[in-house]
Amino acid sequence: MEVSCMRKFLSLLLAMLLALSLTPAFAEETGESAPADAAAVPEATATPAPQVYPLSLETPAGVIRPGKATLLTFSVPEYGMVELLVVNNNGETVSVVSxxxxxxxxxxxxxxxxxxxxxxxxxxxxxxxxxxxxxxxSVPVTIGAVAPYMTNLLSSVDSTAHTMTVDFYCSVSGLVSVGVWVDDIWTLVDSLQVEAGDVQYVWDMTTANPNTRALTLTLTGADGSASTExxxxxxxxxxxxLQAEEETTVSPDPAQPEETHEPLEAPESIVVEPTAAPEKEEVFTPAHGSPYEGMDTTLNYWTLPMDITDEAAVWEVLSQPMTVIDGDSKTQAxxxxEPDLDSGKVAMVTRGSQGLHVLETLDNGWSLVECYSSSFHDNPVKAWNMLVQxxxxTNTLKTITPNMTYGCVVDKLTQRLYVFQDGKLLSTLLVSTGIANERQPYNETxxxxxxxxxxxxxxWSDNMYCPRAIRFNDGDLLHEVPYVSRGSSKIYSVTEPFLGEKASHGCIRVQRKKTPEGINMEWLWENRKMGIKIIVWEDWQGRQLEIPSDDTLLYYNPDGGESYHSQITCYAYDANQSEMTPFTFGELDTEPYASLERCQFCAVTKRRSELEAFNALYAPGGDHDPVMTQARQKFLDSLDESLAQRIIDGVRPGDIE
Incomplete structure (x- = not known):
């Protein structure tokens, strides 16, 4: 059986573990201050004195070379949020550690x-x-030239040929040293001269020690500097x-026995014919508010109503080719x-992976397009997620066709990721998209x-590890919900409870727990194909969460269950216990259901009071995110009046000759 995986973590693993052992235990969100590390507290006496820590920052050892990990150490007197920044002589931030x-x-x-x-x-x-x-x-710091680095490591094991193939990208030409960790001993096993660019290495596992736990790669450039291991x-x-097993990409978890639960019929007293949903007054599309909205009558991402129940229309959009600016997906344009390189810059676009809505192709070599600006932290155009034309x-544009292994829809309103396959909605997962603040409006996904x-x-992102990341928009990635390490434990209590709400720095955090269909971020990762389309819906003011009808069925386990569920079978539920019992959404706030928590596996609805409070915040005419409103206005205020008005009003096709 071919096993695919891609694992990356920082070099100097032993040093990192040592550093973590010096770091005070991470305090879970209890509302209390975290205790100091016991190792740093003097032995108790009859009159113990509290440990007092100074505010200090160690000077980094040597030059920091981007691309290679450096351990930074500091001390603080109290528990709390801190910033670690790189600033110039004028106090301006030039980079951010955290x-x-x-x-x-x-x-x-x-x-x-x-x-x-x-x-x-x-x-x-x-x-x-x-x-x-x-x-x-503060302390002085020197940033040197970019160090050699390797990215996009992708490994696969061929159990028939008994080999491991590793594909990766080298930033410079040089020598790649290949080693293995067997228990606590590292041994060099191979070396190869490589050119900058994509490289493939095949490791013969028949000669390897079966106690091998890691294969290592280190790139050394012509100047003798080495990459992170x-x-x-x-x-x-x-x-x-073993004999290779038949590969499948459709079954969510081949190793998981198929559930054999028979559907449990609800009591007749709570079986009610569903009522028709009220007709919506306004249809929201990704191009909502655009001066060109309604001019394009074809079905595409920009004209698709944000209605996940229209599976046929959503799948058609996920299947359609899209127009991008040609180039490396790690660069922007x-x-x-105006159709003039000397005119004002109004938006950032990620090359290769971000779709554009082409409004008009002019005969002067330019095209009028619209998109959400992919403005990140240090971009010169700070049009944070603004819909801009x-x-x-024209000659920089090209059309790409998506891979149809599956498709993804991320709705920032519902904080859900909807996985489509073969024209149907396969599963729904909880996510957390970015949450902006006054100092970091760029956190908005x-x-x-x-x-x-x-x-x-x-x-690694600060002190959190983010597994299985897939890049789709320059600095925006889709990855598993991160965790904090404490010894050999993975602590999810600082991130997982917030799935279903905005919480990230811009990436899309995806649940690790399996949905009833067996889907999670691991499944998305294992079945990934580059070119799979992912569309992100904006949470426009005026959009509303659907409130289920009172007769909507929910489920719980009366034998000690602490959560309510959207389906009768759930990976959170032990199949050896008694069958889950149905009840209705209308009964959710009554006993014995009022104390139940939302299941973190099956993306179940929130309670009525929560939905109503959310919808009130998003009601038409309000402002659910004044932080982003102010940040965007600040960008407009930084422009000359005519350019700012151009962004607000747009340019009708045909206005420019």
């Missing part, structure tokens, strides 16, 4: 690879600034050399206010039409 690090009293450590949102820190002499509620402290986990079953060179661009794999 802007939302939850620090504990005492010594804290954080790995930094010299990038923020995928952008390398600039080269030069700067100041590393630690900002806390108790004050600030990349690790590819090796599993015990990789050495079984501008939209211009502008011009691009960018809406639009995209395709999977590259399998990034796991990565």
């Amino acid at each position: 802007d939302t690090f939850l620090a504990n009293p005492g010594v804290n450590s954080i790995w930094w690879n010299g990038t923020f949102n995928g952008v390398f820190a600039p080269e030069g002499a700067f100041t590393l600034l630690l900002r806390t509620a108790q004050g600030e402290v 990349e690790h590819i986990p090796v599993l015990p079953e990789d050495f079984r050399f 501008y939209l211009f206010a 502008g011009y691009v060179k 960018r809406s639009g039409e995209f395709v999977f661009a590259s399998p990034t794999g796991g990565f």
